[in-house]
Amino acid sequence: MRRYGPNRLRTDDGVHPVALLFRQFRSPLVLILLAAAALSLALGETTEAIIVIVIVVASSGLGFYQEFRADSAIAELRRRINVSVRVQRDGTERTVPISHIVPGDLVMLTAGSLVPADAVLISADSLNADEAALTGESLPVEKRPAGDGPIGPENLVHMGTSIRSGDGVAIVIETGIRTEFGAIANAVARFEPETSFALGIRRFGLLMTQVMLVLVTVVLVGNLVLGRPVLDSLLFAAALAVGLTPELLPAIVSVTLAQGARQLAAKGVIVQRLVAIENLGSMDVLCTDKTGTLTEGVVSLACAVDPAGIASDAVLGWAAVNAGLQAAMPNPLDAAILNAAPGRQMPQRLSEVPYDFERRRLSLLVAAPAGPVLICKGATGSVLPLCSGVHAGTGVEPLSDPTRVEIEKRIDDWSGQGYRVLAVATRAMHGSESCTAADENHLTLAGFLLFSDRLKEGIERTVESIRKNGIRLKILTGDNRHAALHVAKAAGIATSRIVTGDELTGANDRRFVWLATHANVFAEVTPGQKERLVGALRRAGHTVGYLGDGINDAPALRTADIGVSVDSAVDAAKSAADVVLLRRDLDVLLDGIVAGRKAFGNTIKYIGITISANFGNMISMAVASIVLPFLPLLAMQILLNNALSDLPMLAISTDRVDAEVTARPRRWDFKALLRAMIGFGLVSSLFDGVTFAVLLLVFHAGASLFQTAWFVESLLTELAVVAVMRTRHGLFRSRPSTLLVVSSVAVAVATLVIPYLPFAPILDFHPLTVELMATILAIVAIYVLASELLKQQLSLLAPARKSPRSR
Numbered sequence: 001m002r003r004y005g006p007n008r009l010r011t012d013d014g015v016h017p018v019a020l021l022f023r024q025f026r027s028p029l030v031l032i033l034l035a036a037a038a039l040s041l042a043l044g045e046t047t048e049a050i051i052v053i054v055i056v057v058a059s060s061g062l063g064f065y066q067e068f069r070a071d072s073a074i075a076e077l078r079r080r081i082n083v084s085v086r087v088q089r090d091g092t093e094r095t096v097p098i099s100h101i102v103p104g105d106l107v108m109l110t111a112g113s114l115v116p117a118d119a120v121l122i123s124a125d126s127l128n129a130d131e132a133a134l135t136g137e138s139l140p141v142e143k144r145p146a147g148d149g150p151i152g153p154e155n156l157v158h159m160g161t162s163i164r165s166g167d168g169v170a171i172v173i174e175t176g177i178r179t180e181f182g183a184i185a186n187a188v189a190r191f192e193p194e195t196s197f198a199l200g201i202r203r204f205g206l207l208m209t210q211v212m213l214v215l216v217t218v219v220l221v222g223n224l225v226l227g228r229p230v231l232d233s234l235l236f237a238a239a240l241a242v243g244l245t246p247e248l249l250p251a252i253v254s255v256t257l258a259q260g261a262r263q264l265a266a267k268g269v270i271v272q273r274l275v276a277i278e279n280l281g282s283m284d285v286l287c288t289d290k291t292g293t294l295t296e297g298v299v300s301l302a303c304a305v306d307p308a309g310i311a312s313d314a315v316l317g318w319a320a321v322n323a324g325l326q327a328a329m330p331n332p333l334d335a336a337i338l339n340a341a342p343g344r345q346m347p348q349r350l351s352e353v354p355y356d357f358e359r360r361r362l363s364l365l366v367a368a369p370a371g372p373v374l375i376c377k378g379a380t381g382s383v384l385p386l387c388s389g390v391h392a393g394t395g396v397e398p399l400s401d402p403t404r405v406e407i408e409k410r411i412d413d414w415s416g417q418g419y420r421v422l423a424v425a426t427r428a429m430h431g432s433e434s435c436t437a438a439d440e441n442h443l444t445l446a447g448f449l450l451f452s453d454r455l456k457e458g459i460e461r462t463v464e465s466i467r468k469n470g471i472r473l474k475i476l477t478g479d480n481r482h483a484a485l486h487v488a489k490a491a492g493i494a495t496s497r498i499v500t501g502d503e504l505t506g507a508n509d510r511r512f513v514w515l516a517t518h519a520n521v522f523a524e525v526t527p528g529q530k531e532r533l534v535g536a537l538r539r540a541g542h543t544v545g546y547l548g549d550g551i552n553d554a555p556a557l558r559t560a561d562i563g564v565s566v567d568s569a570v571d572a573a574k575s576a577a578d579v580v581l582l583r584r585d586l587d588v589l590l591d592g593i594v595a596g597r598k599a600f601g602n603t604i605k606y607i608g609i610t611i612s613a614n615f616g617n618m619i620s621m622a623v624a625s626i627v628l629p630f631l632p633l634l635a636m637q638i639l640l641n642n643a644l645s646d647l648p649m650l651a652i653s654t655d656r657v658d659a660e661v662t663a664r665p666r667r668w669d670f671k672a673l674l675r676a677m678i679g680f681g682l683v684s685s686l687f688d689g690v691t692f693a694v695l696l697l698v699f700h701a702g703a704s705l706f707q708t709a710w711f712v713e714s715l716l717t718e719l720a721v722v723a724v725m726r727t728r729h730g731l732f733r734s735r736p737s738t739l740l741v742v743s744s745v746a747v748a749v750a751t752l753v754i755p756y757l758p759f760a761p762i763l764d765f766h767p768l769t770v771e772l773m774a775t776i777l778a779i780v781a782i783y784v785l786a787s788e789l790l791k792q793q794l795s796l797l798a799p800a801r802k803s804p805r806s807r
Contacts, residue, residue: 006099006176085116088169103172110167111354112550114575115157118179119170121145125327126354127166129157130554140164140356162554162575165354167327211615215622222626236625236635256606256653260599268582269592270567276578278603279562280545281596284665285537286466287474287530287556288547290487291332292566292584294463294475295453299332301340302419306447307390307403309410314391315447316341318424322364322377325349333422336451351434357527360478365435374427374435376443380411380480381524383423389444396444411448415482418490420451460492462586469593470664475521476530476546476556484523494520501525504532512536531555543665547589549573564589594662599653601661604673606652609725611677613645613718616684620714623685624692630703632692634764637711644747645718651739658728679790680725684717687783694775704766708755709776712768715751716780719744724787731788 084095088106098116101107107119109127121127121143128140145168146155157163157170160181176182216237223233257278261271271277291297304316320341323334348367355362361378376383384407390399397403414421425443429435456462466473473493477484481500488495499515501524507515516536525533530546534556537544546553546560550573557563557576565577566584574580581588624632633641691713695701701709722744727734736744752773755765768776 085113101172101175103175105172107170107172108167109157109163109170111163111165112573113163115159115161115163115170117159117172117176118174119157119172120151121155121157121168121170124168125166126352127168128164128354128356129161130164131158131161143168165356215618219622219625226626228631232631232635236631236638255650256599256602259653260595264592264595267591268585268588270580270582271578272580273578276562277592277596277599279543279596280579280593281598281600282543282665282667283545283562283593283596284470285472285474285542286545286547286589287476287534287537287560288586289477289550289553290475290479290484291453291477292549293547293586294459294487294491295455297332297453297584299336299420299451299453301336302450302452304340304424304447304449307392307407307445312447315424315449317344318375318426318446319377319422319449320344321346321366322362322375322424325352325364325366326362327352327354333420333449333451337449350432353435353437353440357478359437359440360526361440363435363437363440365429365432371428371430372432374429374439374443376425376427376440377422377449379478379524380421380423380448383425383443384408384445386441387423387425387443387445389442391444391446399445407445411480412482414448414450415480416486418452418483418486420453420479420483422449422451423447424449455487455490459586460490462590463492466586466590468663469590471593472520474519475523476525476533477523478525479523481523484521488521497521498523501529504529509536509539513540516540517542527553527555531559534559549584597662597666598657600666601657602652602655604666604668605655605657605726606649608673608676609652609722610646610649611673612680612725613684613721614642615677615681617641617688617714617718619681620685620688620692624688628706630706632710633707633714637707637763637765640763641711641715641718644750645715647747648719648722648740648743651737651743652726654737654739655726656734656737658734660728676725679793680721680787683783683786683790684721687717687779687786688714691776691779694779698775699772704764705768708765709768709772711765712751712755712773713776713779716748716776717783719748719751720780720784721787724784724791728791731784 084097085101086093086095086108087101088094088108093108098114101116103117105117106122107116109115115129122145124143124145127143129143130140142154143157144154157168158181159175159179174180174182220233220237223236224230257275260277264271264277288294291299301316303311304313304319306312306315316337319337321344323337324344324346326334349364350367350372351365353363355378359378360382361376363374363376365372365374376386384404387399389396390403390407411421424446426446427439427443429439432439463473475484475488475493478501481498485495485498488498497519498521499519500522504512504515504522504525512532513536516533517540522529522533530553534544534546538559538561543561545562545564546556547564548554548557549566553565553573554576557565557573562579563577564579564581565573566581567574579589579592621632621638688710691710695706695709699705699709722740723731723736726736726740754760754763755767760767
């Protein structure tokens with residue numbers, strides 16, 4: 001592995017610490033400040049330059065530390081998801097992590113395997129690969145072993161694809177970024193569609209940039225017109241812009257999401273992409289299969305019966321041969337059959353038509369005393385139409401229309417009782433050594449297999465809890481419509497309309513969206529239809545989650561806003577998922593949804609508090625810088641103010657969130673943020689104006705005393721607004737987290753004592769008298785009361801989300 005490097009894409013490694021460090025300094029405003037500090041050094045203003053550099057580096061270092069911790073936490077969580085592959089090295093077969101694959105390894109591939117690298121097939125049995133992740137082609141592609149001739153596409157399997165059916169052995173030729181998938185990923189940096197949360201962050205950043213440019217331009221031009229020194233004016237304007245910008249937002253988002261990821265990991269939910277937590281919080285539709293989610297997922301064979309519904313050992317025998325000799329990956333239904341028929345002697349296997357999700361059946365050709373026999377097992381709706389005869393007693397009779405109707409009614413009755421029903425049919429194939437899908441006709445119906453899977457205990461309560469949390473639960477299953485309807489009703493899912501795969505076939509996009517939106521149960525659907533249903537729901541404006549663990553679920557998992565799988569899922573499903581559950585339980589997923597809403601709530605809380613407090617102070621500073629004969633604060637004082645006020649914000653990720661915030665899906669509301677910014681900002685500016693008047697008219701403050709007093713007042717009001725705006729409830733009704741309280745109190749104490757410390761003169765601070773300090777504290781107390789009253793009229797968070805057109 002040393003020679004070739006780890007078998008993974010560079011984007012799998014997370015952000016390199018050096019790149020993460022440099023990312024803290026990519027803000028143009030920070031670069032302007034550093035450039036101005038360098039200019040100050042050149043002009044001999046050493047003290048001020050050093051202070052500016054120290055504050056900028058300290059703030060950026062804090063952001064780096066928090067983001068690095070968050071990145072390391074999520075990398076550690078990812079390592080808990082076990083994706084490995086069976087290989088043969090030096091004649092020994094072993095299981096190794098995918099990242100350890102090297103060229104020359106012989107890789108064992110079975111249905112459900114994720115192809116770990118680019119490889120050439122040296123053997124293959126009915127092997128079909130899903131190459132949608134590489135080519136966009138939804139239908140599986142048949143693969144064949146390479147011969148003596150040139151190697152073609154049909155002989156190659158590629159990293160990032162998965163095996164849909166069959167099995168094979170391939171020799172690895174390329175790994176990591178040297179693979180076909182790696183080349184594409186390197187070219188497009190593994191482009192992911194922009195999530196609603198990322199879009200909100202980008203739009204917010206654009207808004208703040210526009211406000212900041214206008215404010216900085218006015219201040220800079222105004223100070224230059226008044227004849228202020230160019231360097232001082234530039235430093236002041238740049239510091240003002242930094243003070244207005246919530247520059248710790250990336251760190252706050254990362255820390256908040258990493259905190260959520262760690263909390264979820266403790267509950268058995270592993271997050272593979274941090275932004276998935278925010279998507280969980282905004283999800284308003286959850287699509288899932290019923291098996292293992294609504295039911296126990298422990299499938300057992302209740303009975304094997306002949307077409308008349310009488311228990312039949314012969315039907316069980318045919319089914320056991322089909323299940324025991326098929327080459328696809330083991331599945332719960334086949335395992336249940338083999339458990340019910342232990343010790344059966346197996347005939348010689350001649351050929352196979354592997355299962356696929358379009359045909360929904362599997363056929364096996366085996367040797368028999370009277371000649372080869374084709375045994376077909378699959379969904380009743382796919383096998384019964386191919387039957388022209390029916391086993392009756394010791395003979396075979398034609399399958400008449402009345403008999404067919406009677407059999408279909410019996411199937412409906414079984415399905416309505418909650419059984420999953422498969423059909424078993426046979427056909428004599430005299431003289432044949434192989435079979436194809438074309439041979440699946442003129443079958444003789446042997447009988448049926450009835451499987452049971454009990455509903456999970458308490459599932460009705462869980463489904464009701466999901467509904468109360470503003471999420472519509474939809475069943476997408478390949479099972480019979482009657483079985484799906486039985487489970488849906490028993491679990492308490494609204495079933496006013498059930499849609500089948502046949503109804504979806506041929507539906508145009510508009511019809512598809514209408515059906516996807518208005519129905520909750522979809523039965524007898526194919527993997528392609530599941531993927532299209534998820535896409536239709538997204539086009540209708542929903543944030544869609546999909547829970548699946550099979551090969552057939554991978555396309556829908558990739559399409560959903562939030563793909564959810566389980567640790568026991570096939571590798572293809574785990575790779576496509578954003579979130580992996582260590583146990584398949586809707587209650588666990590609901591914990592993740594609540595955590596996502598908490599993360600979103602705390603992120604919006606930080607943004608609302610920061611822009612409201614900063615906007616008011618910066619507006620006051622901008623106006624004062626033009627009206628006063630001196631700068632209201634020096635650049636280094638602004639930066640220190642900003643750095644100190646940001647410290648408690650790092651504790652926002654640990655803060656409690658109001659119950660109403662987690663009760664419904666959340667979304668960005670820029671109007672609410674603007675209302676908060678303007679409303680609280682103007683109140684802050686009003687009290688700043690009062691402070692200015694008191695300082696100038698009552699205390700006759702000069703430049704140094706004015707700057708010190710306002711530094712204290714502005715920082716205390718910023719801390720006070722944290723307590724006010726962190727909750728919709730009254731100031732003392734919602735208790736903040738311990739870390740938030742401790743950090744806020746620590747910064748408040750530091751603010752009060754800084755003017756009296758020995759190094760205060762270096763920052764141009766002046767000691768405050770007892771009377772002046774008492775006056776500032778009184779102004780802050782009245783400000784808190786006014787802000788509390790204003791809060792009743794404004795809201796930081798959007799109201800409960802209403803899904804478009806569907807409610």
